[in-house]
Amino acid sequence: MIKAAGVMGFPISHSLSPRLHGYWIKKYGLEATYVAWEVPPERLAAKLKNLPDLLGENGELFRGTNLTIPLKEKALEIVDIVEEDARAIGAINTVVVEGDGLLIGRNTDGIGFIDSLAEKIDVADFKGKTALVLGAGGAAKAIVFALIKMGFAKILITNRTRTRAEELADHLTDGTEVLDWDERESVLSQVSLVVNTTSLGMKGQPALEMSLQGLKAGAVVTDIVYTPLKTGLLLEAEKNGFVAVDGLGMLLHQAKAGFEAWFGVRPEVDADLREFVLQGLADK
Ligand SMILES: NC(=O)c1ccc[n+]([C@@H]2O[C@H](COP(=O)([O-])OP(=O)(O)OC[C@H]3O[C@@H](n4cnc5c(N)ncnc54)[C@H](OP(=O)(O)O)[C@@H]3O)[C@@H](O)[C@H]2O)c1
Known part of the structure; x- marks a missing residue:
């Protein structure tokens, strides 16, 4: 089974997450994909609720998503379970689809x-x-x-x-x-x-x-x-x-927990990753 995850935001073209997760997918030789979705706030509930049933172009199953501006706060009322960190911070930046299809909302920024x-x-x-x-x-x-x-x-x-x-x-x-x-x-x-x-x-x-x-x-x-x-x-x-x-370190480290939950590998933040993501920043 090919696993997939993504990032939702509005707009989304500025996001470095596809580059960052794409680097790790390649580095760890995983059969996985990570995509970017532009989601207007009023479509967030439908988009998130559909995630457990969504199939990618190659039959991938979606294990979750990152959320960025302006969707992080709105997601609190949509997911099935809000973890303690997300509740305390008042925003969700990572959603994990559990085996039973439940959506778990976390915040890994802190x-x-x-x-x-x-x-x-x-x-x-x-x-x-x-x-x-x-x-x-x-x-x-x-x-x-x-x-x-x-x-x-x-x-x-x-x-x-x-x-x-x-x-x-x-x-x-x-x-x-x-x-x-x-x-x-x-x-x-x-x-x-x-x-x-x-x-x-x-x-x-x-x-x-x-x-x-x-x-x-x-x-x-x-x-x-x-x-x-x-x-x-x-x-x-x-x-x-x-x-x-x-x-930059915060941006890279906050991504580790989502990657591990979706794809089963705890990724590393190292100098090569920093360099690769910095190159992406220069291209934006
Ligand atoms: N490294 C990372 O992973 C990471 C993660 C998230 C955000 N960021 C960066 O953090 C920054 C803030 O993001 P955010 O989402 O918190 O933005 P935000 O919610 O819009 O907050 C902006 C903050 O900047 C203040 N500010 C803006 N213009 C100002 C001015 N002229 N003088 C004094 N204060 C001013 C605002 O003060 P008022 O309340 O008075 O408007 C507010 O405190 C952005 O640069 C973003 O890229 C980095």
């Missing part, structure tokens, strides 16, 4: 973020420390969830629109505190991890105005924006001797 940091540092060292999160959009929910999982004692959240930061803090209570956007540099001496989850610094977007003067010695700086790979924030971090972690 664990992808943790695994990406773990490539460079021992994340256990963050236990009891303070983190600063810039931004309170869709991606920030998964990041704050991951920080709670990592054992941070305090998570400071700042966002241009303060009410969104407050909503995020209320949703994921433990140890969160909201700051005004203008206060973002004033807390750096307490902070062991800085995470940019805003779209600032992304190609085509304004720069992130953020000096790292006064950041605690030994702190880690990470940016989930990955176009460009080295954002202004990461360049500033490296210049000042801080460990800098780019956003």
Whole structure:
């Protein structure tokens, strides 16, 4: 039986998931396919419900799908079972079709973020420390969830629109505190991890105005924006001797759990994969 999975989004042509999963399918010599579907939000329920009965062009059976913007939140009311991580984050990025046809919704963004940091540092060292999160959009929910999982004692959240930061803090209570956007540099001496989850610094977007003067010695700086790979924030971090972690790792690591559930192989994130996906980014 040939297994298949895909990614649904609207639009979908920007997605790197087919390239990423296609690389692993080839690397592990699997009889499998991974496709991209453009699905308008109003068609999501029908598309997902049909997945267990869908046959691919070569008779492939669909084992699940990834979901991307703007479908991640809507899927919560459609799948049969929502796993704990997805419920806490409030979004689903991976759907797995169980043997009985039930649809299971997961969120692997938080664990992808943790695994990406773990490539460079021992994340256990963050236990009891303070983190600063810039931004309170869709991606920030998964990041704050991951920080709670990592054992941070305090998570400071700042966002241009303060009410969104407050909503995020209320949703994921433990140890969160909201700051005004203008206060973002004033807390750096307490902070062991800085995470940019805003779209600032992304190609085509304004720069992130953020000096790292006064950041605690030994702190880690990470940016989930990955176009460009080295954002202004990461360049500033490296210049000042801080460990800098780019956003591509999160994108690659979040994909592992879905691939394993659909195709039965735990894939690896390595330098060759990074290079291959980066080439795809350059072509977009
Ligand atoms: N590495 C990965 O795997 C990964 C995964 C997901 C997302 N991302 C990246 O993360 C970024 C955010 O994605 P998202 O889905 O969270 O987007 P989103 O829901 O639209 O949130 C955007 C965030 O950026 C802030 N922002 C936008 N323009 C701003 C400005 N001029 N000044 C200050 N803040 C501004 C917004 O603040 P307001 O609330 O005030 O509007 C909000 O906090 C994107 O670059 C995306 O590509 C990366």
